[in-house]
Amino acid sequence: MRYYPESLARLLTELRKLPGVGEKTAQRLAFHMLREPAEDIRRLGKTIAEAHDHLTQCGVCGSFTDKTQNPCRICESPNRDRSSICVVEKPDDIAVFERMGSYRGLYHVLGGVLSALNHVRPDDLRIPELLSRVEKEQTAEVILALNPSVEGNATVTYLSRQLEPLPARVTQIAYGIPIGSELDYVDEVTLNRALESRSEVP
Amino acid sequence: MRLEELTVVNFRNYEEASLRFGRFNLFLGENAQGKTNLLEAIHMLAATRSHRSASDAEMARHGASSYYIRGLLNDGYSRRRLEIAYERGGRKRVTLDGKAQARFSNIVGLLKIVFFAPESTAAVRGSPEDRRRFLDALISQARKDYLSDLIDYRRALSQRNEALKQTRDRRMALSELRVWEAPLAAAGVRLTARRLEVCGELSPLLRLQQERLAGEGEEAELIYRANVSGESLENAFAERLTAAETNDIRRGTTSVGPHRDDLELRLNGRSARRFGSQGQQRTLTLALKLSEFEWLKAATGIAPVALLDDVVSELDRGRARRLFSAFGSLSPQVFLTATEAPEDLRERAASDVWQIRAGTAQYAEGGG
CATH class of the missing domain: 1.20.1050.90 (RecF/RecN/SMC, N-terminal domain)
Structure with a gap:
């Protein structure tokens, strides 16, 4: 990057730290920003900084929320079904469920999955918070929606054992064939998983 | 599935080589000239890893920081382009028809092979x-x-x-x-x-x-x-x-x-x-x-492709002949390395022969 002016090189270095941004994307973003009116770019910078300053972790579910709105909007909403909690790995996963729109219950963000290799322990995840929540709020159902990785499955095992003494029903989302895809385009591993969890025709 | 064409760049002792294959393919040459390296490249296309369990860095040519392998596959209905690229410090990238493959398990088995080498x-x-x-x-x-x-x-x-x-x-x-x-x-x-x-x-x-x-x-x-x-x-x-x-x-x-x-x-x-x-x-x-x-x-x-590395020196003539005739009649494609053309194969008209010398493959003769 020696051929760039110093301040441009610094901008490129910062942009490249973002996920999914390589050299080419960084360059495209940087040149776009430089072409925009200074005022717009200042607003962008300010918005990013403010978002960072104003956001905090929701004291209940662990997702992001504004500091002025804690617990978050979903946790506070009178329209949500308070008898069910959907457990996810990260806040991004909540957005996926919300876009879908048909789930009306509450959420709980673990902040990761167990890993002996990476030294991630139950106390590093928001597992104690989940247990006390389920106990205190008399939750009827806990839906585990973790990724079907080795670590995700281990975490499911741990959670189901920890939740066992409580009256809540513990379920796990199903894995299988994406709707709208043709069977012959589904990879064999997914198909096998779907075959294993097949169900009776109603 | 057959391998129609193989291109290697900075792979083992090859700077660059491109070969078009027929049904019987014979790589002839002295030891340590690069015959097995071509079979290794084909094994890479089939399994995304070396049959000798070599690391990616090992397979890059001496003095080079990357390698590249491309195979054109043909199953009689369609052609697929399979590419493997590695650069030091990065991850190996596998692409099929230009599409990057996150799961190598999608590639393994596309080109089915049986590999027979002295170490088998x-x-x-x-x-x-x-x-x-x-x-x-x-x-x-x-x-x-x-x-x-x-x-x-x-x-x-x-x-x-x-x-x-x-x-x-x-x-x-x-x-x-x-x-x-x-x-x-x-x-x-x-x-x-x-x-x-x-x-x-x-x-x-x-x-x-x-x-x-x-x-x-x-x-x-x-x-x-x-x-x-x-x-x-x-x-x-x-x-x-x-x-x-x-x-x-x-x-x-x-x-x-x-x-x-x-x-x-x-x-x-x-x-x-x-x-x-x-x-x-x-x-x-x-x-x-x-x-x-x-x-x-x-x-x-699907009948697999046969890769036979230096089997003539390993087997006596009787066993070698049986091996050739078995794979010759059953397999859609055969790749063979040897220091000299085995007699039984000399009689076979339809074989393509390459002379392998110090990382170059010189096409010698072909029957089509």
């Missing part, structure tokens, strides 16, 4: 690990979920082994250690069941091939010794893990599961590894390769 006798003579590797390589080509179970199993195994060490050092509670049992057992049970099934199918094929090669008197048998066995593999796995827990914690390593399986090859009821003569072991290896070929063909409906 390891499946008979070598360690249990050699024999498991033979079995894993074979099943992965035919059953996609097998490779993904294998990857999951290894991952769960290293998680549990790390957890065992932390438990031993009193940094982890038992309840936390035990969470790794479920993913370990789930993948382990599937691997064990699949290996049992495949070995059951492979054994009668092996018996038949051995009989053809060595005559009625030699009865070959392939016995799979699963570390975990029982009516219900699920229950057996769980029970064994529980029983072994204390010992596993002390040793910091998992003693139960398919990573401890073995495969026994027998001749007339006796271990071929311990009691077989060198000649018997070679014949058995050959019979094993031929049954591998037949099994792959039966299991997938």
Whole structure:
């Protein structure tokens, strides 16, 4: 990057730290920003900084929320079904469920999955918070929606054992064939998983 | 599926080479000129890894920081372009028709191969690990979920082994250690069941091939010794893990599961590894390769491509002739390396020959 002016090189270095941004994307973003009116770019910078300053972790579910709105909007909403909690790995996963729109219950963000290799322990995840929540709020159902990785499955095992003494029903989302895809385009591993969890025709 | 064209750049001792193949392909040349490297490149396209278990950095040409392999595959209906690119410091990238492949298991088995090299006798003579590797390589080509179970199993195994060490050092509670049992057992049970099934199918094929090669008197048998066995593999796995827990914690390593399986090859009821003569072991290896070929063909409906590395020096003429005639009539495509053209092949009109010298492949003659 020696051929760039110093301040441009610094901008490129910062942009490249973002996920999914390589050299080419960084360059495209940087040149776009430089072409925009200074005022717009200042607003962008300010918005990013403010978002960072104003956001905090929701004291209940662990997702992001504004500091002025804690617990978050979903946790506070009178329209949500308070008898069910959907457990996810990260806040991004909540957005996926919300876009879908048909789930009306509450959420709980673990902040990761167990890993002996990476030294991630139950106390590093928001597992104690989940247990006390389920106990205190008399939750009827806990839906585990973790990724079907080795670590995700281990975490499911741990959670189901920890939740066992409580009256809540513990379920796990199903894995299988994406709707709208043709069977012959589904990879064999997914198909096998779907075959294993097949169900009776109603 | 056949390999129509192979291009390698900065791979092993090749700076750049491009070859168009026919049905019989012979790489001729002195030792250490690069014959096996071409077979290795083909193995890379088939399995995304080296048959010699070489690392990516090792395979880049001396002084180069990257390598590139491209194969054009043809199954008679459509052509596919398979590319593997590696750059030092980065990850190996595999693309199919220009599309990057996140899961290499989608690629493995596209080009089905049977590889026969002097070191193939390891499946008979070598360690249990050699024999498991033979079995894993074979099943992965035919059953996609097998490779993904294998990857999951290894991952769960290293998680549990790390957890065992932390438990031993009193940094982890038992309840936390035990969470790794479920993913370990789930993948382990599937691997064990699949290996049992495949070995059951492979054994009668092996018996038949051995009989053809060595005559009625030699009865070959392939016995799979699963570390975990029982009516219900699920229950057996769980029970064994529980029983072994204390010992596993002390040793910091998992003693139960398919990573401890073995495969026994027998001749007339006796271990071929311990009691077989060198000649018997070679014949058995050959019979094993031929049954591998037949099994792959039966299991997938597609006859694999045969890669025969330096078999003339390894086998006597009689066995070599049988090998050529078997693969010659059954396989859609054959690749062969040798220091000089074997007599039986000289008589064959339709073969393409390359002279291999110091990392260059000079097309010598072809019959089309």
